[in-house]
Amino acid sequence: MPKRSALWALAAILAAGCGRAGPSRQPIYIEGRPVLSLGDTAIAYTKVGVSGVLILHRKTGAIDTLGAGTLHGPFNVEFDGIRWYVSDIQEGRPSIVIFRADGSLEGRIDLSQLSATPHQFALLPDGRIVLEVPGGELVALAGDSVSTFARFRPGPKSGLLKGARGGVLHALPDRHVTLYNQFGNIRWRIEWPWRETAYITAISVDSNGRIHLIAGVPSEGTFIVYTLAAENGEVVRWSIPGPYASFTVDHFGEIRPDTTLPG
Secondary structure, three states: OHHHHHHHHHHHHHHOOOOOOOEEEEEEEEEOOOOEEOOOOOOEEOOOOOEEEEEEEOOOOOEEEEEEEOOOOOEEEOOOOOEEEEEEEEEOOOEEEEEEOOOOEEEEEEOOOOOOOOOOEEEOOOOOEEEEEEEEEEEEEEOOEEEEEEEEOOOOOOOOEEEEOOOOEEOOOOOOEEEEOOOEEEEEEOOOOOOOOOEEEEEEEEOOOOEEEEEEOOOOOOOEEEEOOOOOEEEEEEEEOOOOOOOEEOOOOOEEEOOOOOO
């Protein structure tokens, strides 16, 4: 099956609602990068040195590549059932590249004059893209318009962003972790609990809507994943530390290091 046809078939399966329950054991990080779960049908992820998004069909083990020849340094990927959104950097210029469901290119949004965090964005259910900009502001992009989504007191480091629970999760190192609703109002906020002990590098949301943050622990030379309760942000679970930054989560929320994930 040609790659474009395979992507169309995947989109059709997801639109029909298949695989919503999620797999019993699901990758959430591969080599430190967040994995996008497409139910129990497929996963999408990026890798260092690969100029495209890898889409692994879980039943067959076949891998399609989205954006080969178009993407240069992809990291985060989102899919809303109609379009793929991928963060990219080309010659130092950050952007979000948008592909149609069949993998054909729709457009590229240049972020070089906007974003303080080139590989971080959150996709809202209505199609708006939320970014962090300098000066303590999150903005929402909708076509050619840019509007303020939320304001916050900036810290010494830029933040991490992810669409979660129909809103936006914003992790600001050394300050706080905040979940906003789709209107930019705060659902909950917790003080940053990992001061000087761990470096949080990415956010992942699994097929059950659970929020996971991966951290490197310099003093131990290991990686660990924390799970936050979506209802209040409480840290409710954490993994056994592992030497590599690849982890899975099972149906009951147990997180485990995993060296067998696709590389």
